[in-house]
Amino acid sequence: MRINRILLSAPLVVVALVIQVTLLARLQLPGAVPDLLLLVVLGLALVYGHVGGALVGFFAGLLADLAPPSDHAIGRYALVLCVIGYAAGLTKPESGRHRSATLPLLVVLGAAVGSTLMYAGVGALVGDTAARHVGIVGLLLSATLYDLLLAPFTVPLVMALARRTEGDLLAGDSSGSQGGAAGSRDAGYGWLTTGTGLKASRGAMKSLRTGTGIGSQRGSLLGKSARDKVGRIKGVKRL
The missing domain is CATH 1.10.1760.20 (Arp2/3 complex 21 kDa subunit ARPC3)
Structure with a gap:
């Protein structure tokens, strides 16, 4: 009992x-x-x-x-x-x-x-x-x-x-049980609703855009140096 x-x-x-x-x-x-x-x-x-x-x-x-x-x-x-x-x-x-x-x-x-x-x-x-x-x-x-x-x-x-x-x-x-379920829901979906989660997601998006810009700049610089190197090897002079 x-x-x-x-x-x-x-x-x-x-x-x-x-x-x-x-x-x-x-x-x-x-x-x-x-x-x-x-x-x-x-x-x-x-x-x-x-x-x-x-x-x-x-x-x-x-x-x-x-x-x-x-x-x-x-x-x-x-x-x-x-x-x-x-x-x-x-x-x-x-x-x-x-x-x-x-x-x-x-x-x-x-x-x-x-x-x-x-x-x-x-x-x-x-x-x-x-x-x-x-x-x-x-x-x-x-x-x-x-x-x-x-x-x-x-x-x-x-x-x-x-x-x-x-x-x-x-x-x-x-x-x-309701409190535990609510806690699990908050733990599972809290990052979508809290301000900290929004800031973190915005920072992640910003860093992603920054990383994309840096990558594009690196790509352009590498491309330019590669073209210059190819021009020197072939003996092509730039006016």
Whole structure:
């Protein structure tokens, strides 16, 4: 990943995890807990693409697995967020910007359902049956509802921050390339436009004309001496 992506993703993930653990988890809401960390990963994945989304999701999930109140196997949530980040990044358009909020909203809806099912499925594989006691249907409905209510206040802000850092980098690259191209054009064609170049070209033309005059004078002198020499050899006298 690029340095600017890491510098943005790391603080966002840490802040989201702290808010989720210290505030959202203590609201005692029925069913699931609002997953702010998932929404941050989705916002970054929608801008960074599938590779960046998978990396951000993996490290965010791993950080959540290592957080103090964690009561599940390490790597469980990292796997879930890695897959969700990769899948969300696949929806990034070629232009880099979504034309409407419909697709990001559908991504949030699918991620809320998919992450809950994957988390419960992985837990069943490792022997965690907590989802059965709570009820998978209640978890799905509550997780989807909470994430959809929280998404309009989180995902657009994260996407805007990610696009701003990406735009600054692209602008710097384009200005540098334009400056380099302008410099090469100036270096290639500056002698046609600068006053120094004009003076140099005028001096060259003047020296060329002077050299031509000198050459003609030398030619006339050599010709005269040659004719005189020929006249002396033949014994022709000039009156």
